[in-house]
Amino acid sequence: MALEMPLLLPRLWARNSSMIQKILFKILVSPFALLYGFGVSVHNGLYKWGLLKGVRFAVPVIGVGNLTVGGAGKSPHVEYLVRWLQEYLTIGILSRGYRRKTKGYRIVHTNSNVQEVGDEPLQFKRKFPQVGVYVCESRVIGIPNILRSEPETQLILLDDSFQHRAVQPQVNLLLTEYSDLFIHDHLLPVGRLREWRAGYKRADAIVVTKCPLDLDEEKRAQLIASIKPLKHQRVFFSSYQYGHLRHLLYPSIRLTLHAELSVIVISGIARVETLIEYVRDQVHYVKSIEYADHHQFTNYEVAQLKASFDQLDGEQKIIVTTQKDAVRLEKHRLYLQEQQLPIFVLPVFVTFNRDEENFQTYIRDSLLDFKA
Numbered sequence: 139m140a141l142e143m144p145l146l147l148p149r150l151w152a153r154n155s156s157m158i159q160k161i162l163f164k165i166l167v168s169p170f171a172l173l174y175g176f177g178v179s180v181h182n183g184l185y186k187w188g189l190l191k192g193v194r195f196a197v198p199v200i201g202v203g204n205l206t207v208g209g210a211g212k213s214p215h216v217e218y219l220v221r222w223l224q225e226y227l228t229i230g231i232l233s234r235g236y237r238r239k240t241k242g243y244r245i246v247h248t249n250s251n252v253q254e255v256g257d258e259p260l261q262f263k264r265k266f267p268q269v270g271v272y273v274c275e276s277r278v279i280g281i282p283n284i285l286r287s288e289p290e291t292q293l294i295l296l297d298d299s300f301q302h303r304a305v306q307p308q309v310n311l312l313l314t315e316y317s318d319l320f321i322h323d324h325l326l327p328v329g330r331l332r333e334w335r336a337g338y339k340r341a342d343a344i345v346v347t348k349c350p351l352d353l354d355e356e357k358r359a360q361l362i363a364s365i366k367p368l369k370h371q372r373v374f375f376s377s378y379q380y381g382h383l384r385h386l387l388y389p390s391i392r393l394t395l396h397a398e399l400s401v402i403v404i405s406g407i408a409r410v411e412t413l414i415e416y417v418r419d420q421v422h423y424v425k426s427i428e429y430a431d432h433h434q435f436t437n438y439e440v441a442q443l444k445a446s447f448d449q450l451d452g453e454q455k456i457i458v459t460t461q462k463d464a465v466r467l468e469k470h471r472l473y474l475q476e477q478q479l480p481i482f483v484l485p486v487f488v489t490f491n492r493d494e495e496n497f498q499t500y501i502r503d504s505l506l507d508f509k510a
Contacts, residue, residue: 171325178325178333185303192306195281198293198508200501201307203300205320205337206330208408208431210313211347211488213258213462215376216297218488220266222498223293228270230284233259233297235273237432243283246271252466257432258297260465277305293505300340301332309504312341314365315409316349316375321364338365343372343500348412351377351491372500374493380416383456383482386464387475393456393482395420400452402426404443404459404481406433406466413484417458425450433466440470444477457481 184190200219204210220229235244235256246255246263255263255273263271270288274280277296284291296305300312314320320338323329338344346361353375362373385391395401399421403414406429418424427446429435447457457479459467464483467474474481490497 168328171328174327175325175334182303182333182337190303192303193278194306195285195294196510197285197291198308198505199281199296199305200293200309200311201296201299201305202311202313203296203298203302204313205300205332205335206314206318206323207326207332209318209330210315211376211378212298212313213261214378214486214488215311215313215345215347216262216295217265218376218490219295219501220262220269223501224266224269227292228288228290230270230272230288230291230294231259231262231297232272232274232277232280232284232294233262234275234302235259236298237434238273240273241275243272243274243280245287246273251469252434257462257465261461262297264465265461277302281305300337303340307342308508309501310340310342312338312344313347314338314344316346316353316361317411318409319346319361319364339368341371342504343374345374345376345497347376347378347488349375349377349491351379351489353377353491372496374490374497374500376488376490376493378412378416379487379489381485381487383458383484386459386467386481386483387471398422398452398454400424400450400455402443402446402450402455402457404457404463404467405429406435406463407431407460413460413486417484422452423450435463435467435470437470437473440467440473444479447479455480458484461485 202212202216204212216231223229233256238256239253244255246259248264248267250260252260259271259273270291272280272284277299281294284294296307320331320335323331325331325334344365344367358375365373367373383393395417400423401417401421402425403417404427405413408431410426410428414424414426427443459481461483
């Protein structure tokens with residue numbers, strides 16, 4: 139035991155030092171969090187006191203958003219709604235097109251690029267080419283433009299809309315991640331909250347996302363008790379499921395993860411933990427290369443990816459990326475073809491498991507209750 143102590147002390151010191159740094163950081167930035175929170179309170183107060191009012195339109199609107207900065211699974215849940223409802227309704231998806239280089243209202247086409255429309259709207263359009271996808275910083279401006287150009291639109295889905303209160307949705311869905319519930323988080327920059335936790339009261343329904351597939355009733359009840367939903371609010375539980383890998387450049391080439399594979403995961407998304415855990419459970423080795431959410435990959439970074447791939451041990455090795463990252467890697471298509479890099483895209487799907495019938499009934503009833 140005495141021989142082990144010298145080895146343990148540096149580890150304990152490093153761990154304690156890291157904790158102290160985090161605490162000091164939170165203390166230092168807490169005044170900025172309070173200033174930010176004051177600004178948010180004023181903005182929300184204008185709506186609460188009736189000085190500003192959300193606009194309702196002649197078609198029902200479903201808003202999908204969260205209280206935190208990214209990572210709750212908004213895009214896969216929008217895709218779930220499209221996949222289910224497109225058979226019955228003519229749908230339009232409206233997004234702000236985060237980090238695009240253009241301004242104003244634009245219609246997204248399958249041959250658009252990320253710089254024009256943003257990564258998530260382009261992902262929506264390519265997955266659902268028959269569905270209208272649009273971008274506009276202002277939802278109040280965007281929706282009338284959609285209805286003017288596509289008057290047959292029967293439902294509009296707003297992506298990442300919870301803090302954009304100028305539009306009053308028929309259904310306001312608030313997402314919160316199973317492993318990082320909003321109730322435990324703090325305002326930016328101390329934590330990841332865009333607004334005070336009390337903002338959850340504006341939601342019509344709360345979806346706890348990325349749940350284990352085997353989530354039992356006892357744990358569900360604990361989560362509901364900790365969230366403390368209001369009487370009118372419903373709480374649902376969703377999970378991620380992953381599909382077969384498809385080649386980024388040659389989509390007809392499919393692959394299944396297996397125990398002999400060595401994998402590099404390259405990602406620029408808000409929360410990559412769920413993806414890494416899934417891949418790690420199925421393969422021999424995983425190396426993760428992570429960038430900030432919506433990151434635009436540079437020529438240098440793609441060249442570094444090639445170098446990392448060449449250094450990866452194993453005869454069977456591939457690169458895995460997400461659907462959102464795939465549309466941002468496409469501008470490097472020629473280089474990827476020249477280097478013959480085996481980059482595969484891992485699709486993700488939302489499932490509501492035992493909640494699916496209840497969730498669909500709730501959405502269906504809400505839409506039927508709509509009055510223009």
